[in-house]
Amino acid sequence: MLEGFGKGFANLVKKLVTGTTVDKTAVEEVLKDMKRILMESDVNIQLTDKIIEEINKKCLKEDVPSGLTLREHVLKVIYEELVKMLGEKPAELLGKKRLMVVGLFGSGKTTTVGKLARYFMKQGLKPALVGLDYYRPAATQQIQQLGKQLGVSVYVDEKSRDPYTVAQTALTKYANYDIIIFDTSGRNALDKDLAEELKRLSEIVKPDEVLLVLPADLGKIVEKQAEEFHKLAGVTGVIITKMDGTAKAGGALAAANVTGAKVKFIGTGEKLEDFELYNPGRFVSRLLGLGDLETLLEKAKEADIKKESVERIAEGKFTLQDFMEQIESLNKMGPLQQIMGMIPGVGMMKIPEDMLKKQEEKMKTYKVVIQSMRKDERENPDIISAARIARIAKGSGKTENDVRDLLSQYNQTKKVMRSLGGMKGLQRGEFKKLSQQFGFKL
Ligand SMILES: Nc1nc2c(ncn2[C@@H]2O[C@H](COP(=O)(O)OP(=O)(O)OP(=O)(O)O)[C@@H](O)[C@H]2O)c(=O)[nH]1
Ligand SMILES: [Mg+2]
CATH class of the missing domain: 3.40.50.300 (P-loop containing nucleotide triphosphate hydrolases)
Known part of the structure; x- marks a missing residue:
């Protein structure tokens, strides 16, 4: 959704986060990038100059607050200045008739x-x-x-x-x-x-x-x-x-x-x-590519995603039935690209658009394939033999490769989720520390 503006900033943050050292020259470089992004996204020139000046002052002329590295401090200042530029949180329209x-x-x-x-x-x-x-x-x-x-x-x-x-x-x-x-x-x-x-x-x-x-x-x-x-x-x-x-x-x-x-x-x-x-x-x-878990969770709630199902997936203990429910809910939540951008860290990875489009297509195929499976196959995909693959492919009007592709994607997801250590693992990492400095609850 955020074309130039979002991509530019996400890249800038990525550079800042992954760069080997962050020193005065690196910060100056970031400010130059930032000025360009703001101008390209049609932010007025006085405002642009004011923001750059402010960040320059806070990051290079004042001391870095204790407990923060220069890298973290710069990120935090950029975040705060952008929020200031883009307004305050509005009052709800509750009670307005x-x-x-x-x-x-x-x-x-x-x-x-x-x-x-x-x-x-x-x-x-x-x-x-x-x-x-x-x-x-x-x-x-x-x-x-x-x-x-x-x-x-x-x-x-x-x-x-x-x-x-x-x-x-x-x-x-x-x-x-x-x-x-x-x-x-x-x-x-x-x-x-x-x-x-x-x-x-x-x-x-x-x-x-x-x-x-x-x-x-x-x-x-x-x-x-x-x-x-x-x-x-x-x-x-x-x-x-x-x-x-x-x-x-x-x-x-x-x-x-x-x-x-x-x-x-x-x-x-x-x-x-x-x-x-x-x-x-x-x-x-x-x-900034830092994700937006709050909106993501709201969207998930709207799409009526079952908490248990999310947890089973996060723990790596899910069935193909869970997998299908997730695909359906994900479809309700909106385009994949929008959703991915809300996941912390993923926004920074910049997944190519055509890859996401392909993934969306694939998910449609997966759904049809899962629908052609028997209940015991969905609950326990390990029993799906070559003969069963042939039957499922025929029943769904898809190819045997599609069925194999789904099974391998399922197994892979399961493995990744297990290695992440479930929800708790996701919440434990480096990202949590950074987010807390930004005042996000995770
Ligand atoms: N991409 C996109 N299109 C939008 C959005 N909001 C509205 N549109 C499109 O903009 C066009 C005009 O929308 P309308 O809601 O009819 O605009 P309007 O202000 O009521 O127009 P008038 O009544 O003629 O003055 C339609 O094609 C909408 O689909 C949006 O957030 N994104
Ligand atoms: Mg109208």
Whole structure:
């Protein structure tokens, strides 16, 4: 998800962690790299210079705190400065009832409205959606379609096509709902028309939150848009969409932070589940290739991964049935690349994209193969003889090589997990020490 920005930083940290010595020259080198990455990701120049200056001061002019090596200290300072640049942890939207989503054409408002509804439903709340966009012709169909997909009530009025009466009616109609999310129309710019419309709608809706949607690919221009909208529509929070597939995401986040508007959520893809609460600390840790266990565990919970099954795998005592359940859950959690980036240490390894794609394909094959096995074979793969391999291949429509490949992958995983010493081993290592210095709980 983090294109240039993330890759650049992960490489920089890797260099820092694996370099033989870290001295003044090495730190200067890191700062040079860092400046380049920040510029390339469209972070504004004054801010870039300020950050570099700050790191320079803390790492080279001041004493290294006792108990830390220069290497650890530099990492820690980089982490802290990036978190500062990317904002504070926003307050949750708990207890907020009327949310109005605003932004320019195609910024991702309507998609975000659906993502927000899904997010609140996951928390056991009952949201309703209101379509206030009568400017773009097919807008009402789009939001109705979203509502259908989510099983959420949607109110639009095709006859009147008047956003003001629709807003008014919806307030009464959905008075008993936990949250009402209003989707407004966009324009090419925040012109007089749009400003007037948003002002009138605000007066009717009296929103608890006005959420401005800004696409990450705008980079630092985000700052200007955020300021304009804030002046006219009283923005209380920002949602940055399209974080996937742009090198400018860092610039957009930094620019939004400069305006003082808090980024509350980020959108990381077109699907409704590609959405997360923004947490700068976690975000930067992922950015630096240090992983993000908290988000990973949340995603795992969402995908309903059974704890026992994870533990059996970690202990190296799992069956093919567990293996299949993991494949299914993993699929629910999102693209492999995104998940890998959240695992501490793995983000740093930089696994080639096509390798991950291949692995995703393979997992699909494995699932079909396991489904063609008998129960005793899944529980105890050791009994799978050549004759059984032939039968399973035929039954699944896959080749005998696919079956062998699965068995060898299964055995290999088991071996690796055993050698790591299970969950406890994973938590014991060097990484834990480093993470604790960063204030992460592991
Ligand atoms: N890759 C990616 N695409 C997104 C994301 N959010 C929205 N989109 C896409 O952006 C396009 C526009 O999204 P909409 O939600 O219709 O945008 P909008 O702001 O409601 O557009 P208007 O109502 O026309 O102003 C769609 O193709 C979405 O799938 C995101 O986080 N990542
Ligand atoms: Mg829309």
